[in-house]
Amino acid sequence: xxxIRNFSVIAHIDHGKSTLADRLMETTGAVTGRDMRDQLLxxxxxxxxxxxxxxxxxxxxxYQALDGHSYTLNLIDTPGxxxxxxxxxxxxxxxxGAVLLVDAAQGAQAQTLANAYLAIEAGLEIIPxxxxxxxxxxxxxxxxxxxxxxxxxxxxxxxxxxAKTGAGVDALLERIVAQVPPPGGDPDQPLRAxxxxxxxxxxxxxVCSIRLVDGRLDTGEQLLFMATGERHPANEVGVITPRxxxxxALEAGEVGYLIxxxxxxxxxxxxxxxxxxxxxxxxxxxxxxxxxxxxxSGLFPSDGDDFERLREALEKLKLNxxxxxxxxxxSRALGFGFRVGFLGLLHMEIVRERLEREYDLDLVAxxxxxxxxxxxxxxxxxxxxxxxxxxxxxxREVLEEPYVRAMIIAPSEYVGAIxxxxxxRRGEMTHMHYLSTERVELTYQLPLAEVxxxxxxxxxxxxxxxxxxxxxxxxxxxxxLVKVDILLAGQPVDAxxxxxxxxxxxxxxxxMVERLRExxxxxxxxxxxxxxxGARIISRETVKARRKDVLAKCYxxxxxxxxxxxxxxxxxxxRMKMVGSVEVPQEAFIAALRVDPTER
Amino acid sequence: xxxxxTAVALAEAAxxxxxxxxxxxxxxxxxxxxxxxxxxxxxxxxxRYIAAVAAEVGMEPVWRPLDTVFFGGGTPSQVSVGSLxxxxxxLAGRFGLADGVEVxxxxxxxxVDLSYAHRLKVAGITRVSLGAQSFDxxxxxxLGRRHDRTDIIRAVEAIRxxxxxxVSLDLIFGDPTETDSSWxxxxxxxxxxxxxxxxxxxxxxxPGTELSRLVRAGGSGPDDDVQAARWETADRTxxxxxxxxxxxxxxxxxxxxxxxxxxxxxxxxxxxxGMGAHGHRSGVRxxxxxxxxxxLEAVELGRRPEAASDSVGGWDAELERLxxxxxxxxxxxxxxxxxxxxxxxxxxxxxxxxxxDEVDDRLVVRDPLRTDSxxxxxxxxxxxx
Numbered sequence: 001x002x003x004i005r006n007f008s009v010i011a012h013i014d015h016g017k018s019t020l021a022d023r024l025m026e027t028t029g030a031v032t033g034r035d036m037r038d039q040l041l042x043x044x045x046x047x048x049x050x051x052x053x054x055x056x057x058x059x060x061x062x063y064q065a066l067d068g069h070s071y072t073l074n075l076i077d078t079p080g081x082x083x084x085x086x087x088x089x090x091x092x093x094x095x096x097g098a099v100l101l102v103d104a105a106q107g108a109q110a111q112t113l114a115n116a117y118l119a120i121e122a123g124l125e126i127i128p129x130x131x132x133x134x135x136x137x138x139x140x141x142x143x144x145x146x147x148x149x150x151x152x153x154x155x156x157x158x159x160x161x162x163a164k165t166g167a168g169v170d171a172l173l174e175r176i177v178a179q180v181p182p183p184g185g186d187p188d189q190p191l192r193a194x195x196x197x198x199x200x201x202x203x204x205x206x207v208c209s210i211r212l213v214d215g216r217l218d219t220g221e222q223l224l225f226m227a228t229g230e231r232h233p234a235n236e237v238g239v240i241t242p243r244x245x246x247x248x249a250l251e252a253g254e255v256g257y258l259i260x261x262x263x264x265x266x267x268x269x270x271x272x273x274x275x276x277x278x279x280x281x282x283x284x285x286x287x288x289x290x291x292x293x294x295x296x297s298g299l300f301p302s303d304g305d306d307f308e309r310l311r312e313a314l315e316k317l318k319l320n321x322x323x324x325x326x327x328x329x330x331s332r333a334l335g336f337g338f339r340v341g342f343l344g345l346l347h348m349e350i351v352r353e354r355l356e357r358e359y360d361l362d363l364v365a366x367x368x369x370x371x372x373x374x375x376x377x378x379x380x381x382x383x384x385x386x387x388x389x390x391x392x393x394x395x396r397e398v399l400e401e402p403y404v405r406a407m408i409i410a411p412s413e414y415v416g417a418i419x420x421x422x423x424x425r426r427g428e429m430t431h432m433h434y435l436s437t438e439r440v441e442l443t444y445q446l447p448l449a450e451v452x453x454x455x456x457x458x459x460x461x462x463x464x465x466x467x468x469x470x471x472x473x474x475x476x477x478x479x480x481l482v483k484v485d486i487l488l489a490g491q492p493v494d495a496x497x498x499x500x501x502x503x504x505x506x507x508x509x510x511x512m513v514e515r516l517r518e519x520x521x522x523x524x525x526x527x528x529x530x531x532x533x534g535a536r537i538i539s540r541e542t543v544k545a546r547r548k549d550v551l552a553k554c555y556x557x558x559x560x561x562x563x564x565x566x567x568x569x570x571x572x573x574x575r576m577k578m579v580g581s582v583e584v585p586q587e588a589f590i591a592a593l594r595v596d597p598t599e600r
Numbered sequence: 601x602x603x604x605x606t607a608v609a610l611a612e613a614a615x616x617x618x619x620x621x622x623x624x625x626x627x628x629x630x631x632x633x634x635x636x637x638x639x640x641x642x643x644x645x646x647x648r649y650i651a652a653v654a655a656e657v658g659m660e661p662v663w664r665p666l667d668t669v670f671f672g673g674g675t676p677s678q679v680s681v682g683s684l685x686x687x688x689x690x691l692a693g694r695f696g697l698a699d700g701v702e703v704x705x706x707x708x709x710x711x712v713d714l715s716y717a718h719r720l721k722v723a724g725i726t727r728v729s730l731g732a733q734s735f736d737x738x739x740x741x742x743l744g745r746r747h748d749r750t751d752i753i754r755a756v757e758a759i760r761x762x763x764x765x766x767v768s769l770d771l772i773f774g775d776p777t778e779t780d781s782s783w784x785x786x787x788x789x790x791x792x793x794x795x796x797x798x799x800x801x802x803x804x805x806x807p808g809t810e811l812s813r814l815v816r817a818g819g820s821g822p823d824d825d826v827q828a829a830r831w832e833t834a835d836r837t838x839x840x841x842x843x844x845x846x847x848x849x850x851x852x853x854x855x856x857x858x859x860x861x862x863x864x865x866x867x868x869x870x871x872x873x874g875m876g877a878h879g880h881r882s883g884v885r886x887x888x889x890x891x892x893x894x895x896l897e898a899v900e901l902g903r904r905p906e907a908a909s910d911s912v913g914g915w916d917a918e919l920e921r922l923x924x925x926x927x928x929x930x931x932x933x934x935x936x937x938x939x940x941x942x943x944x945x946x947x948x949x950x951x952x953x954x955x956x957d958e959v960d961d962r963l964v965v966r967d968p969l970r971t972d973s974x975x976x977x978x979x980x981x982x983x984x985x
Contacts, residue, residue, distance in 0.1 A: 524953050524973055547828035550848055550971040551804065558878045559864075560885050560910055563923060563979065566972060570980045581949060 001187065001253040005180045006074045006211070007127075008091055010116055011101035012109035012468065016131040020101060020163035021059070021075060025242065027169050028061040028073070058094075058209055058255050060239040065177045073176060074255040076196075078115065088115050089122070090270060093286075094196040094211035094255060097125040097180030099172070100151065104130045104138035104160070107439060108146050109468035110409045116151060125180050126151050127159065129172060134162040146435045183213075183253030190281040191215030193250075193258075193274040195225075198265060200319035204236075206265050208258040210250070210274060213285060218249040222277040223260065226284040230267055231277055232260035265319040291323045293341025294402070294473065295348055295452050296385040298329050298366035298495065299355070300337030302586055306361055307336045313359035314338065317351060324351060329386065333495040333579045334364055334589070339386055342368075345452055364577075364589045366495050370448045373400040373476050387497040390483050393534060400476040402448040405430075408459065410467035412440045417462045425450035426501065445474060449499075484509050484538075486516070487530040491580040495589060509539040511595045519588035522546035527582050602959055603930035607846065611930045614859055615866030617667040618698070620691055622653060623874030624684075625674040625892065628708075631744045632814070633772075635806035637876025637890045638674045645896070649874075650683040652899040654690040656873050659904050663871065663881075665696035668860040669703045670870075675731075677711035685723035687873075695871075702726055702859045704768075710747040712755035717762035727766040727858070728759050729797075735789040736782040739775050743803075749789065756793045766856050768797035773834065774827035775803050776820040783830050784837070791841040796856035800834045801849050802827045828969050848927050848968045865924045867917075875905070883917065885910045915984055922963070922978045926956075927971055931964030937978065938963040946977035 011017035061073040078091040092098065098119040102108050119126060128147045130140045144155035159175060161168030185192075197209035210217075217223075221234045236259040238246035250256045262268055271287030301310050318324045329339040342348040348368060355361050372384040374391060375398040384390050406427070408418055412434065422429070422444055431443035446455075451471060459467050482505050486496035496516075500508050509531025516529050520543050531539040551562065576583040623637060626649075630640045669691060671684060684705060691697070704727040705720060712730070720728065734740050735749040752769070759767045769790050773783055790798050803822045805812050815821035835845055843851040847865060850858065863870060872879030875895035878887045886909035889895045898905040912920055918937040925932025932938065941947040942958060950956045955967045956974045965971050 524949065524955065524970065546824070546970070546973075548802075548824045548831070548969045549973045550802075550969055558887070559880070559920065559924065560878075560887070563920065566923070566976050567979050569972075570976050 001185070001251070002182045003069060003071045004074070004183055004253045005071060005097065005176050006076065006095045006183060006253070006255055007097040007099060007176055007180050008076045008078045008095045008119070008124075009099045009101055010078060010088075010112060010119060011131075012103070012106070012112045015101055015103040015106070015109075015112070016163045017077075017101055020099075020131060020161070020169075021077070023163045023166055023169050024061060024073075024075060024173070025059065027166065027173065028063050058240060059242045060255065061241075063173055063177065066174060067177075071177050072254070073173070076255065089118055090196045092119055092122045092124060094194060094209075095124055096183060097127060097176065099176070100126050100128045100147065101131050102128070102143055102147055104132045104140045104143055105135050107139075107143045108150060108409060108435065110407045110441075110470035111468060113150060113409065113441070114407060114470035114472070120151070127172075127175055127179055128153070128157070129159045129161055131161055131163055133160045133167065134165050142436060142438070146439060149435050185213040185252040187214070187216060187252040189214035189252075190279045191217055191275045192281045192285055193217060194285050195258075195268065195270055195272045195274060198268050198270055200265050200316075204259050205261055205263045206259070206268050206319075208260070208268060208274075209255070210258050211255050212250050212252050214252050214281065215276075215279075216249055216251050217258070217274070217276075219246070223258075224275050224277045224280055225268070225272045226275060226281070227269055227272040227287065228267065230262075232262055235259050235261050265322075270322060291343055292473075293323065293325050293343060293371075294448060295342045295344055295368045295370060296339055297342070297348055297368045298331060298334070298337055298386065299326075299340050299352065300331060300334035300364045300366075300495075302362040302364055304335045309359065310338065310355070310361055310363070313355050313361060314340070316359070317354060321351070323347070331366075331388075331494050333493045333577060333584070334366075337364075341385070345456075364495075364586060366589075367498060368452050369499065370402050370452060372402075372481070372499060374398070375400075384499075387483055387499045388494045390499060393482075398478055399481050401479045401481060403445050403474045403477050404448050404451060404471040405474045406444045406446045406451065406469060406471040408442045408444070408467055408469050409435070409439060410442070410463050411438055414463040414467060415440055415442070418442060418459065418467060421455075421458060421462055422446065425455060446471070447477075447479065447501075448473070482533045484512075485532045486512055487528075487532060488516075488520075488579050488582045488584070489525070489527050490530075491582075492532075493579050493584075505533050506538050508595065509533075513539045513541045515595050516588060517541040517543055520582070520584055523583055525581070603962065603964065607844070608930045608962075610857065611846070611862055611866060611928055612933070613866075614862035615868045617859060617863040617868050618664050618695070619668040619670065619860055619863050619868065619870030620666050620695070621860075621870050621872050621874075621877055621879065622669065622671050622676075622687055622691075623674065623872075623877040623888075624671055624676040624679055625649075625875050626678040627673070627675045628678065628746065629744070630810070632810035633743065633803055633806065635809050636674065639892050642892065643678060645892070646679050646683065648896060649892070650679060650686060652896050653687055653873050655899050656905060657687070657690040657694050659899075660694065660871055660873075663695050665698040665701075666691060666871075667698045667701060668863060668870070669697075669701065670860045671703075671705045673706050675708050675711070676705050677707035677716070681716065681719040681723050684720075684725070688724050697724075704729055704858065704860060706731060706770075707755070708747065709751040709755040712758055714758040714761055717755075717758040717764060720759075721762045721764050725764060727768065728764055729768040729770060729799075729858075730755055730759075732769040732790070733772045734775070734778070734782075735786045736778065739778045739782060739786075742775050742777040743772060752789075753793055756795065760794070766796045767794075768799065768852075768856075768858065769793075769795040770799045770801065771834075772801050772803050773830040774822040776822065778830075780829070780833070784833060787834055787837040791837070791843075797850070797852040797858060798834075798838055798843060799850050800831065800838075802831065831969060844929075845968075846929050848971055862928075865928050867921045867924050883911055883913050885912055919978055919981065923975045926963065926965050926974055926978070927968075929964075929968075931959070931962045934958065934961055934963045937981065940981050940984075941974075941978055944977065944981060946980065950974055950977060 009017045058076045063071045063073050076091050076094050078088045100116050130143050133140050140160050144158040148155040192214040193210040193212045195208045201207050219237050236246050237250050239256040273284035275281040323343050325341040326338040374396050375381050377397050427444040427446040429444050433441040480502040482502050484498050484505050485492045513529050513531050526545045527543040529541045530537050576585050625639045627638045627640045703725050705725050706729045708731050732752045805815050805821050838851045845851040846857050869881050876890040887907050889905045889907045895905045922937045955970050957964050957966050
């Protein structure tokens with residue numbers, strides 16, 4: 001056990017975490033250069049495309065240290081995005097140390113900090129490292145000072161590496177051995193292993209990532225999952241090197257995988273403690289809270305016949321993503337679908353893309369909404385996840401919305417631009433801290449609803465991409481909120497309803513109505529488009545009826561051609577959604593939902 | 601308003617006519633909006649082509665005597681009258697010509713003088729359809745036409761003087777250079793010159809044409825609302841001048857309706873000769889090869905120059921009957937297809953909007969400008985056997 005080091009790498013997107021992982025694997029001989037696929041740890045296509053890591057995975061490295069001893073290093077991967085801070089915490093729970101990796105040119109970013117704070121709270125040893133020192137724009141001295149101002153310590157102690165060239169990587173390995181404490185725990189006690197991740201493999205069933213704290217786990221043993229009470233045999237245990245490698249047993253302090261033959265991932269709870277039925281432990285390890293979805297969106301299949309396929313796809317995704325929650329939702333405009341809860345916007349986008357790409361579904365998603373809290377006149381409190389469910393104003397006593405604590409780090413020259421943006425988003429500054437003369441950390445209280453819609457992109461564009469953002473839920477606050485309904489030909493279209501602040505209702509209604517007027521094709525009738533708050537119409541446009549819908553003539557008696565042409569147009573109409581008597585093209589739903597309810 | 605019984609009888613009887621369409625693809629040059637089967641500047645093969653068409657007539661199984669013959673193009677007036685005459689003779693020899701046969705030739709105004717018109721008359725041509733398009737020089741230039749308004753007037757007078765009984769003018773509206781007043785005066789001139797029949801076609805941007813390239817490159821194209829207004833102007837003007845609109849785009853003084861076209865809309869049968877020509881016989885719609893060389897080669901090797909054929913029967917034929925008949929002012933016999941339409945959600949919406957209407961056993965489009973809205977609803981009806 002004294003030769004084991006369990007650690008994570010905490011980094012902002014693009015600060016080189018995956019490259020560093022590759023270099024560590026290569027340096028320790030886990031993979032040879034020839035069969036090294038770039039960025040081995042990221043196995044999902046989407047992760048590669050977005051340059052982020054979604055699922056925590058671990059890899060075991062064998063390292064021959066300068067002290068002459070051979071060490072086992074377990075690198076436990078962490079997601080690099082704010083939406084997945086829950087997964088970061090559970091990865092960190094399997095470690096004793098964390099490498100805080102910061103780009104030598106960009107400096108510390110909000111997410112790096114947020115995750116670093118999580119690691120500090122978890123009592124992990126932090127090893128600050130500056131990466132990309134080979135870049136022409138690298139400014140390691142400045143970045144070292146910044147890091148020291150965040151995690152404390154001496155700027156001179158901050159390691160400097162280039163994951164790309166390999167410079168400094170040997171020193172980092174030595175530092176890990178020297179600085180990360182060996183795992184605690186007692187090999188002679190009954191088995192206690194933390195399930196810190198799990199995923200579903202089509203051939204093997206559920207694969208658990210586990211960290212043994214006490215005792216020993218032998219292949220073939222009968223196991224007890226302490227929280228769920230499930231009993232399963234350890235069909236296979238092993239380590240990832242990064243190939244899957246079965247071993248006869250895992251011991252206290254080690255990290256590896258466990259396959260029990262369970263096919264239904266719902267039966268395995270991440271955060272559970274595994275022990276043996278023969279010699280069960282008396283107390284379980286501290287687990288995790290189930291993450292609470294913060295953002296909700298309706299997902300509807302474009303083709304109503306795909307409803308069941310959508311349900312099946314969601315169930316399959318849930319196999320590897322316990323945080324995904326949904327309930328059936330019916331929309332008059334969009335038919336049958338699901339109200340799906342997500343950890344954040346990125347999570348939402350990833351899930352939607354996976355559904356479309358991996359399950360070949362064509363989806364219409366409604367605008368993201370947060371969970372509002374309403375107290376009714378009779379005193380009952382309800383959570384409102386969809387604008388459709390908001391009770392009438394007369395039935396409401398109090399309407400509250402969720403707030404977040406948002407941390408923004410940016411060069412100080414952009415402070416003005418950021419303050420201006422946050423003000424239009426109803427934010428309140430609570431804290432401002434200069435990390436150095438050039439960079440500043442700003443902390444705000446912001447309504448989550450203002451953050452979920454396009455805030456990050458706007459922040460990026462107003463700061464030329466230099467600002468970074470992280471946020472966490474803080475509390476609920478009473479707000480002056482209204483529901484804006486959109487009516488087509490006099491009929492409200494539920495999928496277009498939005499809850500927004502009273503001061504923004506008019507701007508939103510107007511923008512939405514104008515957008516729809518551009519997107520809805522002319523039809524047989526005039527189509528009035530209205531935005532309304534309650535019974536009050538706040539904006540109106542009309543799509544004038546099509547006056548002419550006839551082709552010139554049956555050219556030279558070419559009846560077949562005209563018929564085919566008209567039939568093709570008929571096919572085009574099939575892709576329209578009938579909302580009452582109005583044909584609305586799918587793109588109207590998608591594009592109109594990009595109208596920002598918080599911007600004006 | 602009920603369709604006049606005589607108009608209904610005329611329209612429905614046209615479905616029993618026997619027709620022949622002969623395609624003459626030659627043009628002096630390509631008009632920017634045209635996507636017909638045409639070959640500019642290839643008159644060198646005209647004789648070969650005419651011989652091939654005559655040979656193709658000989659390949660068609662014998663049939664009943666023809667009630668209508670239509671020389672379309674292209675520009676039939678690009679070939680000699682002798683050529684047209686030889687084809688009329690071939691048709692007459694193979695199938696016979698019925699009493700009172702209608703023989704139409706499409707012609708460009710600049711090609712028609714008194715001597716030409718006389719020769720047409722002698723060749724048995726009974727009807728000339730002039731590609732006038734407009735009387736406005738600016739519009740004519742924009743449409744790439746080579747004639748001017750005096751050519752049109754001279755051509756009409758020559759046809760009259762030669763004793764040909766029926767003259768039709770094709771007009772195109774909605775060119776971006778056209779104005780409300782220039783369209784009004786074009787209509788006025790068409791009436792004044794004494795056309796028996798006027799076809800008014802909305803300028804359409806067809807893929808692959810020069811016009812479509814211009815529009816894609818940012819040039820101005822026709823506007824739907826403007827064209828709708830121009831169509832209404834034409835409908836009013838012609839109606840006031842004693843013309844009866846018998847189809848979306850066609851109006852005639854009584855007795856001068858194109859029987860060939862009436863037959864098309866009544867789902868009638870017509871043979872097809874020449875490259876790219878379309879025919880309808882015994883429930884089969886067929887079309888000829890659209891490339892000149894391929895067409896000539898096939899015929900000269902003794903093969904029928906057919907590119908494709910579709911058998912249209914049962915429910916398909918019923919929908920087709922409605923699709924064609926609905927373009928007519930008298931509408932179409934409702935039949936099972938029409939009943940299915942009026943029972944469908946689309947049909948009810950169209951009826952509520954007063955776009956389509958049931959009159960006795962007929963289905964009539966009340967708003968001809970939205971005929972295709974009705975036809976699409978017809979074609980969307982679920983299949984049945």
